[in-house]
Amino acid sequence: xxxxxxxxxxxxxxxxxxxxxxxxxxxxxxxxxxxxxxxxxxxxxxxxxxxxxxxxxxxxxxxxxxxxxxxxxxxxxxxxxxxxxxxxxxxxxxxxxxxxxxxxxxxxxxxxxxxxxxxxxxxxxxxxxxxxxxxxxxxxxxxxxxxxxxxxxxxxxxxxxxxxxxxxxxxxxxxxxxxxxxxxxxxxxxxxxxxxxxxxxxxxxxxxxxxxxxxxxxxxxxxxxxxxxxxxxxxxxxxxxxxxxxxxxxxxxxxxxxxxxxxxxxxxxxxxxxxxxxxxxxxxxxxxxxxxxxxxxxxxxxxxxxxxxxxxxxxxxxxxxxxxxxxxxxxxxxxxxxxxxxxxxxxxxxxxxxxxxxxxxxxxxxxxxxxxxxxxxx
Amino acid sequence: xxxxxxxxxxxxxxxxxxxxxxxxxxxxxxxxxxxxxxxxxxxxxxxxxxxxxxxxxxxxxxxxxxxxxxxxxxxxxxxxxxxxxxxxxxxxxxxxxxxxxxxxxxxxxxxxxxxxxxxxxxxxxxxxxxxxxxxxxxxxxxxxxxxxxxxxxxxxxxxxxxxxxxxxxxxxxxxxxxxxxxxxxxxxxxxxxxxxxxxxxxxxxxxxxxxxxxxxxxxxxxxxxxxxxxxxxxxxxxxxxxxxxxxxxxxxxxxxxxxxxxxxxxxxxxxxxxxxxxxxxxxxxxxxxxxxxxxxxxxxxxxxxxxxxxxxxxxxxxxxxxxxxxxxxxxxxxxxxxx
Numbered sequence: 001x002x003x004x005x006x007x008x009x010x011x012x013x014x015x016x017x018x019x020x021x022x023x024x025x026x027x028x029x030x031x032x033x034x035x036x037x038x039x040x041x042x043x044x045x046x047x048x049x050x051x052x053x054x055x056x057x058x059x060x061x062x063x064x065x066x067x068x069x070x071x072x073x074x075x076x077x078x079x080x081x082x083x084x085x086x087x088x089x090x091x092x093x094x095x096x097x098x099x100x101x102x103x104x105x106x107x108x109x110x111x112x113x114x115x116x117x118x119x120x121x122x123x124x125x126x127x128x129x130x131x132x133x134x135x136x137x138x139x140x141x142x143x144x145x146x147x148x149x150x151x152x153x154x155x156x157x158x159x160x161x162x163x164x165x166x167x168x169x170x171x172x173x174x175x176x177x178x179x180x181x182x183x184x185x186x187x188x189x190x191x192x193x194x195x196x197x198x199x200x201x202x203x204x205x206x207x208x209x210x211x212x213x214x215x216x217x218x219x220x221x222x223x224x225x226x227x228x229x230x231x232x233x234x235x236x237x238x239x240x241x242x243x244x245x246x247x248x249x250x251x252x253x254x255x256x257x258x259x260x261x262x263x264x265x266x267x268x269x270x271x272x273x274x275x276x277x278x279x280x281x282x283x284x285x286x287x288x289x290x291x292x293x294x295x296x297x298x299x300x301x302x303x304x305x306x307x308x309x310x311x312x313x314x315x316x317x318x319x320x321x322x323x324x325x326x327x328x329x330x331x332x333x334x335x336x337x338x339x340x341x342x343x344x345x346x347x348x349x350x351x352x353x354x355x356x357x358x359x360x361x362x363x364x365x366x367x368x369x370x371x372x373x374x375x376x377x378x
Numbered sequence: 379x380x381x382x383x384x385x386x387x388x389x390x391x392x393x394x395x396x397x398x399x400x401x402x403x404x405x406x407x408x409x410x411x412x413x414x415x416x417x418x419x420x421x422x423x424x425x426x427x428x429x430x431x432x433x434x435x436x437x438x439x440x441x442x443x444x445x446x447x448x449x450x451x452x453x454x455x456x457x458x459x460x461x462x463x464x465x466x467x468x469x470x471x472x473x474x475x476x477x478x479x480x481x482x483x484x485x486x487x488x489x490x491x492x493x494x495x496x497x498x499x500x501x502x503x504x505x506x507x508x509x510x511x512x513x514x515x516x517x518x519x520x521x522x523x524x525x526x527x528x529x530x531x532x533x534x535x536x537x538x539x540x541x542x543x544x545x546x547x548x549x550x551x552x553x554x555x556x557x558x559x560x561x562x563x564x565x566x567x568x569x570x571x572x573x574x575x576x577x578x579x580x581x582x583x584x585x586x587x588x589x590x591x592x593x594x595x596x597x598x599x600x601x602x603x604x605x606x607x608x609x610x611x612x613x614x615x616x617x618x619x620x621x622x623x624x625x626x627x628x629x630x631x632x633x634x635x636x637x638x639x640x641x642x643x644x645x646x647x648x649x650x651x652x653x654x655x656x657x658x659x660x661x662x663x664x665x666x667x668x669x670x671x672x673x674x675x676x677x678x679x680x681x682x683x684x685x686x687x688x689x690x691x692x693x694x695x696x697x698x699x700x701x702x703x704x705x706x707x708x709x710x711x712x713x714x715x716x717x
Contacts, residue, residue, distance in 0.1 A: 155444065186434065186440050189435055
């Protein structure tokens, strides 16, 4: 390979020196527009803003439900709406999404019923929705493990002759895991049509980015694996959607995987069970509040004269109605049959599982027959 | 009928599976042009093409994780971990995803895939090449765990594993790769998947064994017969599902039980078997259920592995402790009747 073509190859893999941005924090267009990316159509941006408002409201409602004991736990993505919505809007319905536990807003945006999305966090044992029908893998808790599944799915899509793409969502902490690197490496070697989307929200529970990596940006983790990479302002929906759309097109066209890092911020604690004041200053959170992705897009779209007060009011009303619907849905007690715990371990229960199921059934029947004792126990 | 080695039987099973089902894929480290370090995938890339049998980067979690995604995408991957101890980087994928995806999705996503692992010792391998890792997998709900002891079984158990709707950890006893058997692989297996086989009938005691320990148990039974002791040898074939029925029926007939495993004994599969037999056959037992196992030490170097592995002598010593001359005192069984 000549030095010239080698330089081209390397530069083709490296991310922009600074994150791609279309809209400044104050909602005005940046002076120098990114040359490599086309700005999404204004209709798409209006729809994205609507989804961001709905997603934000879902998120705050879910956090509120933890306080009422309706959810066992909820990892909020408040502040990351540009990433959550941008990721889903960049995909086709027949593409696959591999989310983490923090990506509930993305799932709601994908069209999955909010009550189904929250099934696991509500205390059930399964993911709630149908991954095959929605083409959304179950939300993944062990970090970065699902990035390999996305790569395998992408490889399946490539081999079966369609032009489907898989997208894996991960956080900054997960980029330290071996599975993340193995997935990038495998994807590059097989030229699998997969997009790795890192939402760098600056904290892995309490551990700040500086303890996670010494790289200039997480996007630089791509080049070592031969993966084309980019970094983007993760609170600028216009930029996120533009960059992810381009990444998805690149993968879909058969040019191989893309790594995209979005610089964003987790406004809430890791989960409702976490206390973020132990490891970060209020001032830092306030700074990021000024960079709020939903407000930024609203200001931008109003500046372009495409958001009317009526539309804004209607969207906020829709968000409230959906939140009320979610509250109502979560207030009905979900019925989990203990005996079903044995039903999906294998295609057919083993003889031992059948015995254990009968044992539990007998215990439950005994409980039901002595309701007084049952009440005392509970 | 022809002499077939276990390695050939496994190779034939992969060939037949690749031929019969285009969703079947074989991949892993060195399985392509080389044909695997044990040559189990010999010629598969040549005969079925790079699309069906291919090398991957050297990363076990990556191999298994890729297989999970490909199984979700409709393929039936058969992946090779090069050696027992080299499969540990993939353990998180196996325990947290391979074993659980069906359950996590309430049966909506399933993973028909096979993880082949050459395991156990007896070949003079250096460290990290001889682990008996079956207990880790057998302890993980959602996995089926298989280990053949004969070439014919190797063929059919692998065919059944590939066709199974659930993920299967397929443990290949490497010291038996070159063992031979007169067999016609085209004939249907005598025992279905999930059932144990009685390899030798005997009235005095039941020896439960699996994988690499089966030939050792059979040799011990041969030696014991010379002394007039008839040992029944049960080959488990599948550790999960576990065939309680065959094992308990045999022990109820013989009244005595010995469990043989190569793995270190503490918290091993043999301990589980001993407990199950004791729980189910208590009134039929004339002696405590004994375990014959490897010692609770890291697998020893080639020069010393003979001292670690349960051999015929260790099994016969245990047979001596089965109190064969002692008639069981059954008076407690008659208590109710006497009163």
